[in-house]
Amino acid sequence: MSRAKSRQNVEICGDCGAPDATWASINKGILLCTQCCSIHRSLGRHISQVKSLQKSSWHPNQLAMVCTLNNNGANNIWEHCLLENNSKLMKKKPNPKDPISLKSDFIKAKHLQCIYTFRDNANYDEGLENELGKQLHASVRTPNLEMSFRLLVQGADPNYFHDERGTTPLHIAAKSEQKLQVELLLVYGADPTFPDAHGKTPIDYAKKNVNKDVLNRLIESQYEVTDAFIQYLTHRKPDHQNGIHFILPQGGFESNPSSLSKLQKMKNALFEQLVMDVFDEIDRRETEAIWLSCVDAIDLNVVPFLPVDSTMSKPRNQGRQKLARFSTPELKSLVFDILIDTQRRQMLAEKGPNKTHLREYSPVSDDDPLYDAVAPDEDYATLPTIQETEKPPETPNSNVEELTKRLQQSDSTISDLKAEVHQLKAHLESLKTENTELKSRLSQVKVTENSINGDDFSSLQIISNGDTELRQNRKNQRPSSMYETREGLKTPNWQLLKSQIKQNDQSRNATQSLYGSAQDKQTVFECTELITRSIQQLCKSLQDKDDCVASGEKVKFAVARLATILPKEGEGKNIKFMxxxxxxxxxxxSSLQNANKQGDVVAADHHINKIREVAFYLAKHTKEIVTRYSSTQ
Structure with a gap:
């Protein structure tokens, strides 16, 4: 589906196409009709976070983020396989008039199992995760919200720490004042208090901005849970801009001594889990109240308790569902007690030497089992008092024996660590030997095809001096990512190159020939089709004067993906030249983008011609690969 077509009729349900989309899924970036929304609610908030567009309370940045994703075709990411030509799934989207059972099957397959979402065939190892994280790190500095959303859907870590720059994506988005990017990262779990290499948080970067909108939003995100509790009790919200972050209701609520005593005995980790469960229950009840006020929701099923989360243990899921049995006064009393104990724990944390997280200064240890070990309510009546649980002081002999055992364990641990260090040193020596061999191999590589328009590619030379360098006639170097520039090329990461070559060798040796399997041929055809579409998009960006750097990166990704599946024999020459x-x-x-910014029409035309020539040769070699594979069928 083309981009122009995907942007038509954006005010419709993303799952069935109904025109009355009055709900939205925040983390899915789509609008929903009332019937499809009922199915999303039954999946649970951990799968889809739904809100009413008309009656729910929205932060302006969050609403703008959802609308931008929906308008830019975020639904195509969840339905990628359905939009592909000759899809093997042959699954059609349900219509607005289809029964709810059919819609339920489609929505569960789409959003719960994610079988229509694009997933790279490569294994999600550390290298791929780092690549996704670096791309997200570069994407959040621009208004291209759809690219960041696509990377997060594919598995990019919103808290990815860039080793070279020493920051996370939220640091970059806050520094660049990208409000919608900040909102998207917060929805996917970015931490606004995570420090960078210099000890600065995203909030510290936002304080330097002239516009304080991002700063206020990051501060509010830290108090999302307590704000929800306070608003549930008092219908008021703390004034974070003036430094008021906590409001404890003064009248109309009474603390339950028994409940408060149980809360105070909880470990901090267990207490945090209880707080999150209560937060989800409050959100469910508020959404349920809005849901029941809708006229078209009368005949639909309600969600009587929190749906099961497969990532949680069975006892915790049972405890979450028991929260639905609380009456409104009982739940408000529990929330009031939680706020009281939250304030107490925060005061204990602030008394610590470094004012770190309250978990470090809990009066009890966090080393014991967490949620699964919670006792039933009946057991609390027989809890021993503090005096009963106190143990008599140990004798000096017992202390000596205990210290002796600990010293023996420490000696054993030290011996094991020494042996492990010795093995690591031996492994390091072998890696150095392989690294030297790899350098000698790479230093012999030369560009064999340089006949495009005489001197068009004469500036591309591989110098065998121990490092591989790209020398150009101009001073500007290739950008390190699709959005960033750099002063000069760095020394290649030989270890990473060696790892990539090993992975390619393993994937190629595992398959004797791609010509023998129809499934492998289909994979090659899909990759070549992806290259063709990327080249077409690049040419279209040249005509529309859009960001051609991003289109060039897509061409690079498509060619790299084809290179990983082709064998060493056969198409090695074509793919190497590409x-x-x-x-x-x-x-x-990159040079074309700079020329357009400077208004240099002559230079821009020159760079456009060069890009078209390169695109022509990429398309030519892609066609040769397709022709050769087609002739073997």
């Missing part, structure tokens, strides 16, 4: 063209393509895209 990979050699990619640095030149990205350099020209």
């Amino acid at each position: 990979c050699d063209l990619l640095p030149f393509l990205l350099t020209e895209c």
Whole structure:
């Protein structure tokens, strides 16, 4: 589906196409009709966070984020396989008039199992996770919200720590004043208090901005749970801009001594889990109240308790569902007690030497089992008092024996660590030997095809001096990502190159020939089709004067994916030449973008011609690969 077509009729349900979309899924980035929303609510808040567009309370940035994702075709990410030509699934979307059972099956497959979502065939190892994290790190500095959303859906970590820059994506988004990017990262669990390499948090970066909208939003995100509790009791919200972050209701509520005593005995980790469960229950009840006020929701099923979360243990899921039995006064009393104990625990945390998280200064240890070990309510009546649980002082002999045992354990641990260090040193020596061999192999590589328009690619040279360098006629170097520039090229990461070559060798040796399997041929055809679409999108961006750097990165991703599945024999020459063209393509895209910013029409036309020539040769070699694979069928 084209981008222009996907942006038509955006005010419709993303799952069935109904025109009366009055609900929205925040973390899915789509609008929903009332009937599809009922199915989303039954999946649970951990799968889909739904809100009413008309009656729920929205933060302006959050609403703008959801509308932007919906308008830019975020639903195509969840239905990627359905939009592909000749889809193997052959699954059609339900219509607004289809029965709710049919819609339920489709929505569970789409959002719970995510079988229509695009997933890279490569294994999600540490290298791929780092690549997704770096791309997200670069994407959040721009208004391209759809790209960041796509990376998060594919598994990018919103708290990814960039080793070279020493920051997380939220640091970059806050520093760049990208309000919608900040909102998206917060929805997916980014931590606004995470420090960078210099000990600064995203809030510290936001304080330097002229516009304080991002700063206020980051501060509010820290108090989301307590704000929800306070608003549930008093219908008021603390004034965070003036430093008022906590309001304890003064009248109309009484603390339950028995309940408060139980809360105070909880470990901090267990207490936090209880708070989150109560928060989910309050959200369920408030959404249920809005739901019942809808006329078209009368005949639909309600959600009587919190749905089961498969990531939690069975006892905790049972405890979450028991919260539905609380009457409104009982739940408010529990919330009031939680606020009192939260204030007490926060005061204990502030008395600590570093004012760290309250978990470190709990009066009880956090080393014991957490939620699964909670006792039933009847057991609290027989809890021993503090005096009964106190143990008599140990004798000096017992202390000596205990210390002796600990010393023996420490000696054993030290011996094990020494042995492990010795093994690591031996492994390091072998890696150094392999690294030297790899350098000698890479230093012999030369560009064999440089006949495009005489001197068009004469500036691409691989110098065998121990490091691989890309020398160009101009001073500007290739950007380190689709959104960033850098002063000069860094020394190649030989360890990473060696790891990539090993992975390619393993994947190629595992398959004797791609010509023998129809499934493998289909995979090659899909990859070549992805390259063709990426080249078409690049040409379209040249015509529309859009961001061609991002389109060039997509071409690079498509070619790299094809390179990982082709064998060493057969198409090695074609794919090697295509990979050699990619640095030149990205350099020209970056130069074209700079020329457009400076208004240099002559330079822009020159770079456009170079990009089209490279695109032509990429398409040519792609066609040769497709032709050769087609002839073997």
